[in-house]
Amino acid sequence: MVGIVVVSHSDALAQGVVTLAREISPPELMLEAAGGIGEEGILGTSAELIGAAIARAMSAEGVLVLMDLGSALMSAELAVELLEGAPGPVRLSAAPLVEGAIAAAVAAGGGATLDEVAAEADRALEMKSAQVGTDDVSATKMDAASLEPTADAEAELAVENEVGLHARPAARFVETVRRFDAEVLVAKAGSGARPVSARSLTNVVALGARRGDSLRVLARGRQAGEVLVALRELAADGFGDGLATHASASPMNSRAAPEPGAELRGVPACAGLADGPARVLAPAAAAAARAAGGPGAGSPAAGCPAAGSPDQELESLERGIEAARAAITADRERLRATAGDDEAEIFDAHLALLDDEALLAPARRAIAAGASAEDAAAQAAAQVSEIYRRLDNPLLAERAVDVLDVGRRIVAGINATASSAANAKPPSPAQENDNDSHSQILVADELTPSEAAGLDRERIAGIATARGSATAHAAIIARALGIPAVVGLGDAILAIPPGTPLLLDGSAGTVVVSPEPELLDAAARREHANRARRSAATAGAHEPAELASGERIEIFANVGSVADAQTAVEQGAEGVGLLRTEFLFLDRAELPDEDEQTATLREIADALDGRPLIVRTLDAGADKPLPGLPMPAEANPFLGVRGIRVGLRNPELLSTQLRAVLRVAAERPLKLMLPMVASPAEVVATRELLERARAETGVTAGLELGIMVEVPAAALTSTALAPHVDFFSIGTNDLTQYTMAAERGNARLEPLLAEPQPAVLQLIRTTVVAARTHGRWVGVCGELAGDPPAAVLLAGLGVTELSMAPRLIPEIKQALRGVGLQQARAAAEQALHATSAEQAREHGLALLS
Ligand code: PEP
Ligand code: MG
Numbered sequence: 087m088v089g090i091v092v093v094s095h096s097d098a099l100a101q102g103v104v105t106l107a108r109e110i111s112p113p114e115l116m117l118e119a120a121g122g123i124g125e126e127g128i129l130g131t132s133a134e135l136i137g138a139a140i141a142r143a144m145s146a147e148g149v150l151v152l153m154d155l156g157s158a159l160m161s162a163e164l165a166v167e168l169l170e171g172a173p174g175p176v177r178l179s180a181a182p183l184v185e186g187a188i189a190a191a192v193a194a195g196g197g198a199t200l201d202e203v204a205a206e207a208d209r210a211l212e213m214k215s216a217q218v219g220t221d222d223v224s225a226t227k228m229d230a231a232s233l234e235p236t237a238d239a240e241a242e243l244a245v246e247n248e249v250g251l252h253a254r255p256a257a258r259f260v261e262t263v264r265r266f267d268a269e270v271l272v273a274k275a276g277s278g279a280r281p282v283s284a285r286s287l288t289n290v291v292a293l294g295a296r297r298g299d300s301l302r303v304l305a306r307g308r309q310a311g312e313v314l315v316a317l318r319e320l321a322a323d324g325f326g327d328g329l330a331t332h333a334s335a336s337p338m339n340s341r342a343a344p345e346p347g348a349e350l351r352g353v354p355a356c357a358g359l360a361d362g363p364a365r366v367l368a369p370a371a372a373a374a375a376r377a378a379g380g381p382g383a384g385s386p387a388a389g390c391p392a393a394g395s396p397d398q399e400l401e402s403l404e405r406g407i408e409a410a411r412a413a414i415t416a417d418r419e420r421l422r423a424t425a426g427d428d429e430a431e432i433f434d435a436h437l438a439l440l441d442d443e444a445l446l447a448p449a450r451r452a453i454a455a456g457a458s459a460e461d462a463a464a465q466a467a468a469q470v471s472e473i474y475r476r477l478d479n480p481l482l483a484e485r486a487v488d489v490l491d492v493g494r495r496i497v498a499g500i501n502a503t504a505s506s507a508a509n510a511k512p513p514s515p516a517q518e519n520d521n522d523s524h525s526q527i528l529v530a531d532e533l534t535p536s537e538a539a540g541l542d543r544e545r546i547a548g549i550a551t552a553r554g555s556a557t558a559h560a561a562i563i564a565r566a567l568g569i570p571a572v573v574g575l576g577d578a579i580l581a582i583p584p585g586t587p588l589l590l591d592g593s594a595g596t597v598v599v600s601p602e603p604e605l606l607d608a609a610a611r612r613e614h615a616n617r618a619r620r621s622a623a624t625a626g627a628h629e630p631a632e633l634a635s636g637e638r639i640e641i642f643a644n645v646g647s648v649a650d651a652q653t654a655v656e657q658g659a660e661g662v663g664l665l666r667t668e669f670l671f672l673d674r675a676e677l678p679d680e681d682e683q684t685a686t687l688r689e690i691a692d693a694l695d696g697r698p699l700i701v702r703t704l705d706a707g708a709d710k711p712l713p714g715l716p717m718p719a720e721a722n723p724f725l726g727v728r729g730i731r732v733g734l735r736n737p738e739l740l741s742t743q744l745r746a747v748l749r750v751a752a753e754r755p756l757k758l759m760l761p762m763v764a765s766p767a768e769v770v771a772t773r774e775l776l777e778r779a780r781a782e783t784g785v786t787a788g789l790e791l792g793i794m795v796e797v798p799a800a801a802l803t804s805t806a807l808a809p810h811v812d813f814f815s816i817g818t819n820d821l822t823q824y825t826m827a828a829e830r831g832n833a834r835l836e837p838l839l840a841e842p843q844p845a846v847l848q849l850i851r852t853t854v855v856a857a858r859t860h861g862r863w864v865g866v867c868g869e870l871a872g873d874p875p876a877a878v879l880l881a882g883l884g885v886t887e888l889s890m891a892p893r894l895i896p897e898i899k900q901a902l903r904g905v906g907l908q909q910a911r912a913a914a915e916q917a918l919h920a921t922s923a924e925q926a927r928e929h930g931l932a933l934l935s
Pocket of ligand 2: 761796817819820
């Protein structure tokens with residue numbers, strides 16, 4: 087292994103840098119400090135001390151020397167001249183001392199050659215520069231410089247998904263780019279960084295783009311325009327993530343071994359209760375690296391020289407990559423069948439890594455320098471994963487394990503395709519050392535996605551990991567497989583001796599060590615009841631929802647696409663209560679014309695197979711700007727031109743949409759709904775446009791017109807609005823935002839945004855009373871409708887239609903069936919007068935337990 091010497095004028099500084107580098111390098115790495123001149127407190131450098139440090143760090147692979155300022159270089163040069171008969175080469179590095187030492191330690195620890203260690207140290211500032219915005223991340227600088235002035239097309243894309251460009255959205259970005267005959271470069275807008283090639287997953291992830299950032303995309307070539315349109319569409323869809331919110335807290339527990347009865351707290355990753363003996367796995371990263379022959383496996387480069395010529399090793403690498411591709415594809419298909427498309431997509435990111443030059447180029451270079459294919463793949467994976475791990479973004483950093491996972495697959499592929507299959511694919515956690523058919527709780531530092539996908543549901547009852555978050559891929563897969571899981575439990579969970587009985591609660595995010603029998607009994611009873619509730623909910627998903635006292639509550643779905651509409655029907659929706667049509671418009675340079683809108687609406691209506699469809703007109707503005715319709719900047723966009731205000735200021739835009747709606751309404755059961763209405767005048771103005779659109783299309787069929795109640799003024803004046811509309815649908819997301827004066831995306835305002843706020847419940851009741859007086863019905867289509875305790879309260883307030891994300895439908899129907907109207911009314915009355923959202927929700931919850 088290459089040794090490293092840190093030279094500084096200050097002994098304390100040299101020692102400090104060595105301590106820092108030791109944190110991330112294997113113990114066997116020779117890391118030596120040579121600071122000061124040997125007399126305490128005196129600054130300077132000494133050739134003698136440096137020479138001694140080089141001798142201590144020396145091995146056949148050589149030593150890299152990093153220095154701070156001025157005379158440090160002279161002293162180091164002198165030290166090298168004075169060295170006699172050293173067994174390996176010595177290289178002086180011009181890299182920055184701290185970053186260079188860390189990068190060199192990671193590379194050397196991974197078994198890199200002296201050339202590679204020196205190169206890594208030289209590149210050490212690139213990541214930081216890219217993050218700060220002063221430089222480029224990769225070796226595509228020349229590309230970028232030459233392409234930028236001659237780009238054929240350019241676009242700026244907003245990053246609007248919750249977690250930014252982490253591995254899966256980045257993989258979709260790269261996949262989209264690769265589908266077109268165009269050269270594409272990307273940079274974080276406003277960062278000043280030069281664009282990097284968008285064909286590399288690592289480059290795209292390393293942009294570190296988060297929600298709220300914008301990407302500057304440059305394209306050149308035959309399909310430059312097409313690729314930008316496709317990327318715009320992808321960005322409009324949150325890069326395939328939508329706009330979901332995720333928890334990511336990761337409290338750490340102490341390193342001490344927990345006492346019997348201790349309760350460890352982590353992050354809930356998959357709901358459900360599980361108990362069983364602990365099955366403790368070696369840390370995932372180390373296990374993956376070990377399987378890959380990477381760091382943690384000793385010294386791969388030194389211990390395992392190439393068996394064949396570089397050409398033969400390159401062939402082995404290619405075979406390993408193809409075998410890995412087949413294995414990943416097989417896992418993806420298996421997961422698609424057992425869990426679903428979204429989860430299977432995790433492996434698309436892994437497949438993209440197999441084509442990523444940022445991973446493959448260092449592997450090929452290592453082979454050219456004499457490494458075996460296995461070592462080259464392992465080293466490259468270890469180095470790239472370290473880049474991810476060091477990113478200043480927890481979500482990206484946790485993708486390091488994905489890179490190690492891919493490295494492990496390649497090595498397994500190389501071994502499996504070699505003539506001696508002695509080192510076939512490492513066993514999955516479910517198989518390793520396991521003759522015990524008992525259900526166990528798998529305890530691990532962190533799981534890789536392939537380990538999670540390989541879990542045997544029959545044997546693994548629960549998962550408890552020290553690291554990771556609810557958004558880690560392994561957690562997503564655990565949820566899809568329905569294995570209760572808690573992540574981010576901290577090191578204490580790893581100190582648990584194998585076989586220790588554990589009780590895991592995936593909803594609360596807790597693990598109890600050696601639980602008392604009474605606790606186990608109580609948990610078993612709870613789990614039994616939960617199971618019964620879930621299976622009853624699924625069984626009754628296609629039955630209508632009736633309260634225990636017999637009143638019907640219509641259960642509809644919120645959708646944004648044809649696929650959503652299909653899911654809605656599968657989940658038992660009686661129709662669509664909210665079609666967010668803005669998804670047809672966002673990030674389109676040219677807005678869709680009447681025919682395109684008609685065709686899409688028809689397709690969605692057809693997916694519903696005769697069920698009613700409530701089409702909301704374009705709800706753009708604020709956080710949903712329309713690139714195809716530039717509007718002046720506003721100081722407070724949430725209080726600016728958004729929702730129906732956009733349509734009324736752009737009558738042709740709204741009229742086109744109204745004509746499309748009318749054309750489909752002539753053949754399918756459609757209703758129309760207006761967003762963000764604050765006054766009757768807005769409804770009257772829209773009706774006029776509607777009548778004109780009728781004349782233009784010749785459609786005479788009836789069309790019910792409703793409004794969203796999401797501005798407090800609409801609720802407070804619902805008596806004045808009711809004569810103008812056929813129904814009200816309450817948008818509790820915005821109604822809460824405007825009532826509490828708390829921007830809905832601002833996580834720092836959490837208590838104000840918690841639901842259901844008593845003030846919002848008061849506005850809902852006001853609306854219901856006004857609607858009843860005029861013979862109108864009231865629905866709720868905000869997120870509140872999909873929360874079982876809140877759904878019960880809404881029924882108690884007189885709401886008769888609830889529209890929600892499709893997957894929530896079975897549980898909501900089930901919750902409503904267990905509650906009578908009188909009970910719901912009484913609970914709602916109390917909730918109206920509660921002093922907090924939490925207290926209000928408790929009143930609904932009490933009816934469900
Ligand atoms: C709402 O505001 O509650 C609503 C359903 O509309 P959106 O979330 O699309 O703003
Ligand atoms: Mg809204």
